[in-house]
Amino acid sequence: MALFSRRDKSASPGSDAPDAAPEDEASAAPADQGSPAADESVPHVGISLSTFGQGAASARPLDSDAAAADAAAPARPAATAPEATQTVPGMIDNALLQAALRALPERPESADVLNVMRQALQGPLYVRAQGDAQALLAAGEPLNLAVTSHEDQRFLLVFTGGLSMQQSAAEEAGGTTSVVGQSAANILRMAVDAKYDGIYLDHTVVGARLVLPTELIQKAIDEGAPAPFELKSLVSGERTDATPSQVVDALTRVPVWVAGGTDAAGQIGLAEARTPEGVRRVEVYSHPLEVLAMGRGDRPLPLTPEQLATVLASDPAITGLVIDAAGPWIEIDRDALLPLLALA
Template identity: 65%
Template sequence: MALFSRRDKGDRSTPASGAPASGAPASADSEAAPGRDDDGRVDAEASAAAPVSAASVPGSPVDADAAFADAALAEVDAETADAPETPAEPVPHVGISVNTFGRGADTARPLDEVVREASATNASASAATTGAPTPAPAPARPRPAATAPAPSETIPGLVDNALLQAALAALPESPQAAHIMNVMRQALQGQLYLRAQGDAQALIAAGQGLNLAVTTHEDKRYLLVFSSGEAMRQSVAAEAAAATADSATSVVGQAAHNVFRTAIDSGYDGVYLDHANTGARLVLPIELVKKSLEDGAPVPFELKALLSGERTEETPAAIAEVLTRVPVWVAGGTDPSGAIGLAEARTEAGERRLEVYSHPLEVIAMGRGDSPLPLTTAQLATTLASEPALTGIVLDPAGPWIELDRDDLAAVLAFAD
């Protein structure tokens, strides 16, 4: 059921203070330089001068992965404690304080369905964290496309968020935690759209608040967020039967991180993506949204923006410049002896590139069970400098990705100890 929730001009609640990042930069005083082991990882204990060591890793190699998974399922646990037969679904937050106006048609996917799916996902996650056998690794997948799809506008003037649309379209009938986090990572780039009641531009010009479309389930409210003009048109069309004289809708487009920050700051119970698009819609848990914004790279996610944008001859230099200012993550795992290794990619020609990630969710999206380990610019530079056989890096190999050679990374390598 779609409603409209009022956002007054001055009615923004105080932003929640940023939680300490589980991916805080690792110590630069490590003692081992990465070497190479037999399974294609850089071994953090192989040489004598390391940028990453076991002591610099925040928790066990699965802690960060589990933290994001727990965030995706946190609200399920809370709800199942009170109502075992109707577990709460993982849902995100949207930041707009509200009074409810109007009543729309029941166009959203029934939240009870999402609740049941989330409950099943939670049960699977619980089994995995209580000593259940680790599933066999997934078969090798084709390499994702290096670049994002070409920009498109299903409604003129509204650029589709093609990467998010693709992630939503790929959801199975019963999404698991990994699918939810894949949608979350792709939702951090590009534009997202909100529905506002009336003429949003005129209301803003007059200094008035906006009534944003929401849906409700029991005592919880979720902001309706759209990946494209077509997704919004589906929402409006599905509610046409319940339209009233004052139900005109306008579009509010914002950078994705601003929409999610609004969700966190304003106290909605969730973000419902493309609610009227059967088979390609999802509710994101607020805890996952919060962790994605506050425990990852600093907004506005410059690396993700460059990777998802148009590629030019200047793109490698622009990415290298950003790498001198923002933290990144590498994919760490352990062998049976407990030694920590960092994932690398190898070409058919035998070239070795360190896998580097713009956000912890990008590591998790690889589906290998690796842990996101944070690196400062100096640590990344030292890692590359101490392992001459590495020809460069591949950034965000889950896609969109880019490969940078050592020459491209000269500005980063200047930070090497």
């Protein structure tokens, strides 16, 4: 299985924002898509330890001083996404993606780009269309979407909320502009199928904008769980009393990833989260990018639901799972995982 490389040099085509202008959107046949990569078996060997949700500083060998490691570790990321906001009424802001964009340094590196990419897999995204989009769609007419060009490449302008959309429309004097909002999975797939060279996120927001190239988007779609990224959406979405059971149901149907590392003998171990009280949970991730976001150099390893159930069943001392420890995350106790364990 081809996995994401932490040394991927894909990034935006320069720090200066190119001029943006609407352009006729020619209909394009969908590109041929490969099926999700086949799952690989993972040998059950000794499980390595890390402090839950605390990034690179959390990785520590079994014989290290736990107290010292915990004292040096950064703060745990938030368990839930920020409360939903609408800076423009009727347009829900993609708060997680906005936060990832705001966190970008002046010169983003690969890890920064991948962090934005992982958060671009959830929530709503928006594009601009000239004219009355609803009427055009009803008449079977193609939409005239706003794009920008840079060095003979074309990038679809994509927005995380109403404010950046309004700023973009204000820069244009081209008449009526419609907002088209869809799930992240649909917008990303549209950009790939229409053969854009990438998407330009929030191009008007200086210091919080980024181009995601199509090659990276394609990898994110093909090497993750099948769209619409159900598990990622559940963990990053609004939490209700039904969320834990919905997560467990998804775990019985969709593939997940675990963080694998090798010990001095070359054996592969799966990352485990342990609280100061000694509670043990297997770290599970909704996408390979979520593993890389931990910054520990672990290898994303795919597991089918049956394989995950076997890992849990093989060690009764494991108290459950923690999903997407880079945040937002959710913990599921072993007792709630009975539908998954039944697959072992």
